[in-house]
Amino acid sequence: MRSEILTAAAELFRARGYRATTLEDLGRRLRISKKTLYGHFRSKEDLLAAIFHRTMSLVEEGLAAIRASRAAPAEQLREVIRHQVRTVVAEQAFLTVFFAEEAALPMRLRRAIVRRKARYDHVVEAIVRRCGRLAVHPRLIVFALLGMSNWTHKWYDPTGRWDAQFIAEAFISLIERGYRPPAGMSDRDVERRLDALRAQLRDLGRLLEKRARSRQGER
Amino acid sequence: MRSEILTAAAELFRARGYRATTLEDLGRRLRISKKTLYGHFRSKEDLLAAIFHRTMSLVEEGLAAIRASRAAPAEQLREVIRHQVRTVVAEQAFLTVFFAEEAALPMRLRRAIVRRKARYDHVVEAIVRRCGRLAVHPRLIVFALLGMSNWTHKWYDPTGRWDAQFIAEAFISLIERGYRPPAGMSDRDVERRLDALRAQLRDLGRLLEKRARSRQGER
Numbered sequence: 001m002r003s004e005i006l007t008a009a010a011e012l013f014r015a016r017g018y019r020a021t022t023l024e025d026l027g028r029r030l031r032i033s034k035k036t037l038y039g040h041f042r043s044k045e046d047l048l049a050a051i052f053h054r055t056m057s058l059v060e061e062g063l064a065a066i067r068a069s070r071a072a073p074a075e076q077l078r079e080v081i082r083h084q085v086r087t088v089v090a091e092q093a094f095l096t097v098f099f100a101e102e103a104a105l106p107m108r109l110r111r112a113i114v115r116r117k118a119r120y121d122h123v124v125e126a127i128v129r130r131c132g133r134l135a136v137h138p139r140l141i142v143f144a145l146l147g148m149s150n151w152t153h154k155w156y157d158p159t160g161r162w163d164a165q166f167i168a169e170a171f172i173s174l175i176e177r178g179y180r181p182p183a184g185m186s187d188r189d190v191e192r193r194l195d196a197l198r199a200q201l202r203d204l205g206r207l208l209e210k211r212a213r214s215r216q217g218e219r
Numbered sequence: 220m221r222s223e224i225l226t227a228a229a230e231l232f233r234a235r236g237y238r239a240t241t242l243e244d245l246g247r248r249l250r251i252s253k254k255t256l257y258g259h260f261r262s263k264e265d266l267l268a269a270i271f272h273r274t275m276s277l278v279e280e281g282l283a284a285i286r287a288s289r290a291a292p293a294e295q296l297r298e299v300i301r302h303q304v305r306t307v308v309a310e311q312a313f314l315t316v317f318f319a320e321e322a323a324l325p326m327r328l329r330r331a332i333v334r335r336k337a338r339y340d341h342v343v344e345a346i347v348r349r350c351g352r353l354a355v356h357p358r359l360i361v362f363a364l365l366g367m368s369n370w371t372h373k374w375y376d377p378t379g380r381w382d383a384q385f386i387a388e389a390f391i392s393l394i395e396r397g398y399r400p401p402a403g404m405s406d407r408d409v410e411r412r413l414d415a416l417r418a419q420l421r422d423l424g425r426l427l428e429k430r431a432r433s434r435q436g437e438r
Contacts, residue, residue: 017322019238099373100319103236128398135400140381140389147370148363154318155362162359170359178395179347181354187401194412201419208426 002040005030006054009047010093018048018101048101049109055098056116058087063123073130074176077145080124081175082168084149088156089164095153121146145175221259224249225273228266229312237267237320267320268328274317275335277306282342292349293395296364299343300394301387303368307375308383314372340365364394 008030012021023044027034041047062083066076088095102110121142128138136144148171156167227249231240242263246253260266281302285295307314321329340361347357355363367390375386 133400135396135398136389136392141398143374144367144390144393148366151366151370170355171363173355174363176397178397179354179360181352190409197416205423
């Protein structure tokens, strides 16, 4: 029941805004009395706080699992993008309230959330730093990838053609290789061609040596 | 005066949320009477609408100038990122209200803003499509680059070390080449291997010349 109330509250807050929504609206939507509502949450603010805590816990737990996986850093980073997009898509109402209503939180809770978000960013940054040489400051990489992933809450359409996995893989491709397919030859191509040339030359050298030896035999 | 009121309103709405802010708060902040305020805006809703219109006009005008520039598509795309980050950084309060308070708009205006945003995305997508072969669906490229640029309103610190230009160039680098410097062979490596091959060929040539001479001697 508690979880059902929370989900309905997130959906209402998302559609109308937190301040514009009353507990009467919520009771009507769930067809329960205000008394039942108050059995689970003391106030509207309490509901908002629960939405923030649940959202923060969701993303933190996912990140903890990624760190515990011991995968290579670049793969952990891919997992962060997948986790982030997956969460935004699966919990669009919660995440929309989370991103839009921070100003409505009581100051103490607001500060706690700011701290937890900073810690989260910090952990993602540590993963980025372990990816080796970087083309861009690691903090800006973190902001960029969280930005593109989190922004999904603004445009994601559950009836649309793309699921979370497709979106995440597109973002991973973008952040790893850029928006255009590799121009000209890849490094692999160059290497392959050089190796082929080297082998040809070696064969030629051997052939010449063999002929030289056979002529010496002739004499 | 109108612009001053609007800026103060955006800052208050950003800090406390639109619904939680009263026109009394705004009058106190500006040290003007409610009567003066009403001389410029009919209501709080009217203020919110003006913030949305101004923000939308700002980003639309920048985009129109980019299209009019006739630069190459890839350069236009870079300009879009610069324009977007620059606007978010210069007008952080306006953009924060714009991104967070859409639900507070009256329905008719909300629909108009949704249409204008869709048109904006569409124009950016047309630029992306003209960039030639793409590694990712153009619409996802648009969402990714607007996402990372717009997200800046969440973390940008005017007292911090990075300005809009630095942030934009980092995002451009990311979206064009990915977060890691090109892996594999450096140009130096390629050069070294080509030199080695050239030396092998030269040796082979000398060997052949020597053998040809010695054969002539034999005859």
